[in-house]
Structure formats: C-alpha cells, structure tokens
Amino acid sequence: MAAVRGLTAVALRVVTPWQRSSRLLAASSGPRALREVSSSSPEAGEGQIHLTDSCVQRLLEITEGSEFLRLEVEGGGCSGFQYKFSLDTVINPDDRQGERGGVFEKGGARVVVDSDSLAFVKGAHVDFSQELIRSSFQVLNNPQAQQGCSCGSSFSVKL
C-alpha cells in the first residue's frame, strides 16, 4: 500500500478525469515497465514545461507500461481557458515538433503537451499538489496566465 502513504482519506479523491482508485489501493509492487527515455525534449529554455519532484513521484506511482500524463488546454471555463489532465499512451505527430509541442521527461516520468496547448503553458510547472481539499495535478506559475478561478483549473491569458 505504498501508494497511499501520506494521504488522508479526503485527499485520496484525485481530481482528474479518470478514476485511479483501483490502482491506488491495489498492491502495486510489480516491477516498473522499462521506460523509453525520451530524447525529444525541446531545446532547454525554449517552450519548456518543468516537472516538479512531486509530479514525477506521483506519475511513477500510478503509470503503467507506456502511459504518460497528457496536459491539454481547452477554451472555456470560468476564466477563459482550462487545463485538462489525462493519462494517455499514444504520442501524436503534433506532440513532437521541435520547440512547439513536446514530450517532457524527468526521472522516468513523462508529460506530453501538444503544440496548440503548449503555447498556453510554456514556462509553467506541472506539480502534484496534495492538500486537504484535494490531491491533483496542477499547473503552477504559468507565465502566460493572468488570473484564475478559485479552484485553479481555469485561467485567463495575458494579452
């Protein structure tokens, strides 16, 4: 039950579109699948996102096989744009386009952003935040974002 170490009962409800509760509670002690080390990260400093250690650790806990965390930006939501996290296994052509779009790897965990969405989040950090109200992946310190809604999932863009 290593996966639930440090989490309160409330925080177990991870706010992402998919339900990982079965993964969280099952003994996930099998060997990790060998992970392809991606060498396609964009040039350092150009159109990058940064993964926090908490994000990396969480992804190592919950991903299996070729799964990675996909971050997309959608229009709409209380402040204009909103972040959407999902687990995916398929990398698309527009996920790898040099400095537009990218596969970001750290410590064996991967976060993938398509080229359209990266324009809205480049320079930001992806974190796994554990708070009383929820535990979830969050986008923090986004240089493009101006103001956000109270729950943190929606933001508006500096013009």
Next chain:
Amino acid sequence: GCCQGADSASGATWACFLLGERALVRVRGPDSAPFLLGLLTNELPLPGPAVGEASTSARAGYAHFLNVQGRTLYDVILYGLPERSSEQPTFLLECDSSVVDALQRHLLLHKIRRKVTVEPCPELRVWAVLPCAPGEAGGGGPLRKKAAVCAPVLTRDPRTYRMGWRLLSQDEGSALVPGGRLGDLQDYHRHRYQQGVPEGVHDLPPGVALPLESNLAFMNGISFTKGCYIGQELTARTHHMGVIRKRLFPVQFSGAVPGGGIAPGASVLTESGQAAGKYRAGLGDVGLALLRSEKIKGPLHIRTSESGLVALTASVPDWWPTATK
C-alpha cells in the same frame, strides 16, 4: 401594436421586419455543444428530430457571451438546427452585425483543439415576425400549415412571447408568411423599447453591461445550474448574494426630446434631484435606462442643457416575473 392603421384595410395579420443589424455565425462539428457551453451563460437549445425538408423543429434559445470580468460582450439568440443522420451538430448564433467579426475571433481564440468550425452565415437573413393585433402574440403563430419549404428556421423569440417570432430565411420573409406584410424597422425598435427588451451593442455595450442588470434572467438567458463558462464566478456570486439593485427599465419621454436624441449615459434624476440612474439607448420617445429599482416610481427627468430638462417615466414590463413588482 406595431402595425399602422392600414393593416385593417389590407387584412395583414403579421408584420415582418428584416433585421439588417443582426448577423448569423454558424458553429458546426462534433464538439459544438461542449465548446459553446464553456463560453455561454445558458444551456443550448437542442433541436427536435428533422422531419422531411422542413426545419421548423429548430429550437431557439437566448444567452450572452461574457468576458472574464463577468460583463456582457455579445447578446445572442441561439438556434439549434435539426440534425440529419449524416450531419454534425450545428448551431446558428444571431448577433449584432457590428460585432460579427469580433464574435468569430472570440470563438476562434477559445477553440484551440476542439473539432468545430466557425464561419459566417451570410446567406440567411434574420426576420422578426410580430402580430399586427397585440392579442395574437400568444396565438398559433405564422406558417402553421404551410410546408415552409423555403424557411430554414421559424421559432418563437426565446426572450419573451412579446417579441413574437424569429424567421431565418434566404428568401423574402414577408412572402413566406401568409397574411404578412413588410414592416418598418423603426416600428420594430419602438416595440422592443416599449416592451423593455435590450438588443445589440447600443443597448448592451460590450464590456460594460452587466448580464443580471440587463435582465438576462427575465429573458430566459441564463442557467444557474450549468457548468463553468467565462464570467461565471461574478455572475453566480451576484445571483446568490441576492439583490440586484439596478436594472434596465423601459422609459418613455413625456416632454419634447431634443433633435439629436438623448446622449447615452445621461444622468436620470428624481424630482428632488437625486441620482436614479443613467439613460442607455432608445429611439424617439422610447428607450431603456439603467435605474435603481427603488427610484422608478416617481417622476424622473434628464437635464438636456443649462435650463432644459425632459421628463420621463419608467415602467415595469408586465412580462417580467411577478415577484419583482
């Protein structure tokens, strides 16, 4: 009513107004509904099934696009077009023609990866169809029995039954309506202002008008139970905190109105000189003013010059919910 005396001689039942100041944008694609819901104050009008060639099962709705600060950007009448099996969900958005480009840019800015197309729809014109006799507003409506082969969309105006019907057509609207005749656009606007129905950028200045003060709730334009849309936080908070102190009210001038009309933003004062609100827009001797609800009952006036003033009275539309009277 909005028809002149000549109608009793000609026997016209319906006045058809070509709304040249309204334009249509088409949003189409599998993601149309979630895309629009994230941007609009209201649920979408979902169409009934297509029956043959007639599209009279299109449904209309009303909503505003807000900015992040919760102010109205564009007032739109939404039309949900019936979906034939091979077609994708399609919505038409009717907006003020002076902002049709800005609306498309707003939609495209927020589209990102959604599978939708956004394009103008210049081939369809927007008509308002109003009954000549006021009492018929609640009647069966025009085109009841006709196959309506040439009328893509015919629906009741979703804002209030006082506004009659909306007709979207490539053809001459009055030719489609049995007992219909062309109406003078000025009569349409006068009727709107008398009923207290704001429409377009003069009545609802983008980035200025507040949706609840603009009576969006009275006009069936907002849902307080739907998911996130741009500007929702302030709107929901205002609604739940309780009191809307100012609203757009229909006003009528009783004195002589200066030739150039009354300037938008002119202060409306009570008899004793207290601020009651501001004039917003109008036509001739009728218009709309944003007024404090508690101050509308007594005599009001606007200063037109050093020594001149014009008197006006505000009224409460009878189609508003009774709780406000």
